Amino acid sequence: MSIWTPLRPLQPLCLCVPVRARTSLQLMLVAFLMPNITALTGQDAWFEKVEQVATASQEAPSKPPYTRRGDEVEMRYRAYNERLESFYERLSAGVRENAPELHPTLKAAPPKAVLHGYQILPKLVPDGQAPPERPRIRPAWYSWPWTQRLIELQVQKIEGLEAERDHILALTPTERRAGYGKLVADYLQLPESVRTIDAHMQYNRLWQPAIAHDRAGYDHQTALYHAVLERQAIRDALSTMDDSAFHKALNGVRGIDLAKGRDALETELREREKTLSREIHEATDRMKMTPPPFLRVEHPTPRRWVVHVPFYTDIADTEFVQSFKVAVESLWRLRDRDEEFGVQLSMTYVSATQLYRERPECGRRGHVACVPPRKGEQIDLDAHVALFPNGGGVLTTGAISTHVTGRAIALGPHDITPHVLAHEFGHILGFRDLYVRGYQDLGRDGYQVMEVSADPEDIMGAPGTGPVLRGHFEKVIGLYSSPSS
Ligand SMILES: [Zn+2]
Numbered sequence: 001m002s003i004w005t006p007l008r009p010l011q012p013l014c015l016c017v018p019v020r021a022r023t024s025l026q027l028m029l030v031a032f033l034m035p036n037i038t039a040l041t042g043q044d045a046w047f048e049k050v051e052q053v054a055t056a057s058q059e060a061p062s063k064p065p066y067t068r069r070g071d072e073v074e075m076r077y078r079a080y081n082e083r084l085e086s087f088y089e090r091l092s093a094g095v096r097e098n099a100p101e102l103h104p105t106l107k108a109a110p111p112k113a114v115l116h117g118y119q120i121l122p123k124l125v126p127d128g129q130a131p132p133e134r135p136r137i138r139p140a141w142y143s144w145p146w147t148q149r150l151i152e153l154q155v156q157k158i159e160g161l162e163a164e165r166d167h168i169l170a171l172t173p174t175e176r177r178a179g180y181g182k183l184v185a186d187y188l189q190l191p192e193s194v195r196t197i198d199a200h201m202q203y204n205r206l207w208q209p210a211i212a213h214d215r216a217g218y219d220h221q222t223a224l225y226h227a228v229l230e231r232q233a234i235r236d237a238l239s240t241m242d243d244s245a246f247h248k249a250l251n252g253v254r255g256i257d258l259a260k261g262r263d264a265l266e267t268e269l270r271e272r273e274k275t276l277s278r279e280i281h282e283a284t285d286r287m288k289m290t291p292p293p294f295l296r297v298e299h300p301t302p303r304r305w306v307v308h309v310p311f312y313t314d315i316a317d318t319e320f321v322q323s324f325k326v327a328v329e330s331l332w333r334l335r336d337r338d339e340e341f342g343v344q345l346s347m348t349y350v351s352a353t354q355l356y357r358e359r360p361e362c363g364r365r366g367h368v369a370c371v372p373p374r375k376g377e378q379i380d381l382d383a384h385v386a387l388f389p390n391g392g393g394v395l396t397t398g399a400i401s402t403h404v405t406g407r408a409i410a411l412g413p414h415d416i417t418p419h420v421l422a423h424e425f426g427h428i429l430g431f432r433d434l435y436v437r438g439y440q441d442l443g444r445d446g447y448q449v450m451e452v453s454a455d456p457e458d459i460m461g462a463p464g465t466g467p468v469l470r471g472h473f474e475k476v477i478g479l480y481s482s483p484s485s
Contacts, residue, residue, distance in 0.1 A: 064212060064446075065442075065443065065444050065445065065446050066144070066204075066208035066209065066211075066212060066446030066447055067208075067209070067446075068444075068446075069144040069444065069445050069446045070144055070201075070204060070205060070208065070446065072144075072148075073144045073147050073148050073151070073201070073204075074201065076148060076151050076152075077147075077151055077197060077198075077201055080151050080154060080155055080158075080197070081111065081113055081194060083155065083158055084111045084154075084158060084190060084191075084194065085110075085111050087158050087161065087162060087187075088106075088110060088111050088187070090165070091106065091161075091165065091183060091184070091187055092106055092107070094165060094169075094180060095180055095184065098173070098176050098177060098180055099176070099177045099180040099181065099184075102180060102181060102184045105184060105188075106184055106187070109187075109188055109191060110191075111190065111191050111194060112191060112194070113194070114194065114195055114198040114413055114414070115376055115413060116202075116376075116378070116399075116400045116412065116413050117373075117375070117376040117377050117378055117379070117397075117398060118352075118373040118374070118375060118376065118377045118378075118379050118384075118397055118398040119314075119315070119316075119352075119373075119375040119376070119397050119398075120375070120376060120397055120398075120412075120413045121315065121317060121320055121397060121411060121413075122402065122411055122412060122413055122414055122415055122416040123415045123416070124320070124323050124327075124415075124416060124417070124418065124421075125415045125416070125417055126417065126418075127417045127418055127419045127464070127465075128417065128464055128465065130465065136232070136456075137228065137229075137232050137452055137453050137456055138452070139225070139229060139450060139451065139452040140450075140451045140452070141448055141449065141450050141451075142200060142203050142204055142207070142448070142449040142451075143204065143442060143445060143446065143447070143448040143449065144204060144208075144442075144445055144446050145442070145445050146200070146448075147197065147200045147201060147204060150193075150196070150197050150200060151197055154190065154193050154197065157186075157190065158190070161183060161186055161187065164179070164182075164183060164186075165179075165183055167179075168180065168183070195414060195415070198414070199401065199414045202400045202401045202412070203401065203449070204446070204449070205400070206400075206401070207437070207439075207447075207449045208446050208447045208449065211439045211447050211449070212447070218437070218438060218439050220283075221436050221437055221438045221439075222438030222439055222440075222450070223438075224279070224280060224283050224284075224436040224438070224454075225436045225437070225438030225450055225451070225452055226438070227276045227279055227280055228276075228280060228436060228452045228453075228454050229452060230253055230272075230276060231273055231276040231277060231280065233249050233250060233251075233252065233253050234249075234250075234253065234269045234272060234273045234276070235273065236249040237249035237250050237269060238266060238269055238270070238273070243262065246262065250269075256268075256269075280454050283436070283454075284432065284433075284434050284435075284436070284454045284455070284461075288432070289429070289430040289431050289432060289475060290430045291429060291430035291476060291479050291480070292393070292407055292428065292429075292430060293391075294309070294310055294390075294391050294392050294393070294407075295307055295308065295309055295429070295476065295480060296308040296480070297476065297477050297480040303338055303339045303340060304339070304340045304341075304342075305339075305340070305341050305342070305473065305477050306341075306342050306343070306344050307332075307341075307342070307343045307344070307429070307473070307476055307477070307480075308343075308344050308346070309343060309344070309345050309346075309392075309393060309425075309428065309429070310345075310346050310348065310391060310392035310393070311345055311346065311347050311348065311392050311393045311394065311395055312347075312348050312349075312350050312388045312389055312392050312393070312394050312395070313347055313348070313349060313350070313394070313395040313396065314349070314350055314351060314352050314355060314388075314396055314397075315349075315395060315396065315397060316349070316351070318349075321347050321349070321395070322347075323418075324347075324395060324421055325345045325347055326418075327418030327419075327421045327422055328343065328345055328421060328422050328425045329342065329343055329344065329345060330418070331418060331419060331422035331459070331468055332422060332425065332468050332472075333468075334468060334469075334470060334473060336470050341470070341473035341477075343425075347395070348392070350388060350389070352372035352373065353372055355372065355384075355387040355388065356370050356371060356372040356373075356387065357370050357371075357372065359387070373398070377398075378398070379398040381396075381398055381399060381405055381408070381410050382405060382406070384396065384398060385405065385406060385407070385408040385410075388408075392407075393407050393408065393409070393428040394407055394408035394409070395408070395409050395411070396408055396409070396410055396411070397410070397411045398410060398411075399411060399412040400412050400413075401413075401414060402414070402416055402420070402424065403424075404424050404427040404428065407428060409421075409424045409425070409427075409428065417464060419459070419463065419464050419465065420463045420464055422459060422468070423459050423460065423463035423464075423466075424463075426459055426460050426468075426472070427460075429472070429476055430476075431460045431472065432460065433460055433461070434453065434454050434455045434458050434460040434461030434466075435451055435452060435453040435454055435461050435462075436451070436452060436454055437449060437450070437451045438450045438451075453466075459472075
């Protein structure tokens with residue numbers, strides 16, 4: 001069983017790409033081509049070549065559109081990375097000569113490719129702003145054309161900075177120093193965009209094949225996606241007194257006769273909202289959770305419950321592991337009606353050596369399966385998770401992007417917040433996502449992935465902001481108090 005968490009546009013939270021999702025041939029082609037093109041030609045010719053290779057990739061008949069288009073965008077992404085590096089080198093040279101006082105700042109912020117693999121940890125960053133009291137749902141879309149657009153925007157930025165640099169070379173030394181000051185400040189915004197684009201790349205790499213392999217399932221999700229948006233439009237209409245806002249909200253809602261009087265329409269809309277809510281509820285019902293066998297509920301006082309969850313981890317960075325524990329325990333804590341609910345994690349470290357070398361079948365020296373993966377190595381996550389002792393959740397690394405698979409939270413390299421870690425922990429308790437993911441077929445461009453939260457006031461519906469609710473605890477405690485229910 002795999003449970004995934006969505007990426008917000010331009011703000012990676014918690015991504016979802018299994019390690020095996022890479023398409024090796026095209027990546028090998030890119031890796032092979034790029035250095036040669038760079039060596040032989042100038043930037044413009046280089047990009048022209050990328051365009052040609054990308055077009056050839058589009059025309060390759062044996063691959064499905066989502067793969068071909070992904071390979072094409074991946075080439076553009078790599079070309080963009082190389083161009084950023086080349087700009088950085090030339091900017092550094094100019095700064096050393098004209099504004100050496102800026103050089104330490106620049107040296108501390110080189111462009112870095114995003115590494116994925118074993119023991120690569122995400123940076124834990126603070127939670128975003130708390131949402132308004134009743135957050136309005138907003139759909140999010142991802143596609144190859146959109147990822148390409150993000151890359152193009154960044155390339156345009158570099159082009160602008162390159163033109164600026166050429167311009168300041170003609171200025172007086174004092175003006176030139178000031179010009180470099182601005183250039184360095186503008187450059188410092190760029191490396192972060194690499195991470196954002198990388199997050200989009202991985203997201204599309206996961207979801208587009210997933211859609212292709214389960215069209216029927218995603219057709220159902222797509223219908224639910226539209227149901228969630230339609231329900232929101234109806235709620236918007238019903239909540240406004242203003243007639244023009246009422247009509248505007250219903251724009252795009254099919255089967256509504258706007259010529260009818262408002263009273264008649266409202267009755268119809270309330271009925272429809274109920275039907276839609278029922279459909280959405282049936283598909284996302286929190287109560288249909290599957291808890292793992294390793295939870296233990298403690299009831300130390302009449303008004304206090306603690307859910308104990310053992311975890312195994314092969315992450316040697318104790319500070320990170322402690323931060324994970326603190327994030328989960330502080331977000332999964334609730335006081336309500338004089339009652340108190342919480343979770344307690346016990347983290348046990350198991351080294352990679354223990355996992356791989358101390359297996360009984362590792363009697364023979366040099367048995368390949370007994371060699372622990374190196375840092376940055378791509379691993380088969382499911383096989384890796386299976387090496388951990390039973391009887392607990394697993395916190396590990398090696399995902400291209402953070403996701404839950406079975407009893408394990410597999411971390412990817414992109415920044416993550418405490419709230420998103422707590423959302424992933426919700427999956428370990430057995431809760432499903434409360435958002436839906438549909439799609440639109442874009443033909444040669446692959447698929448557009450479309451997501452919307454079915455309930456933004458629940459941590460499982462809004463990973464970055466939604467709260468943990470009393471209902472979550474009641475469900476877990478109820479199941480463990482009377483296992484037959
Ligand atoms: Zn999730």
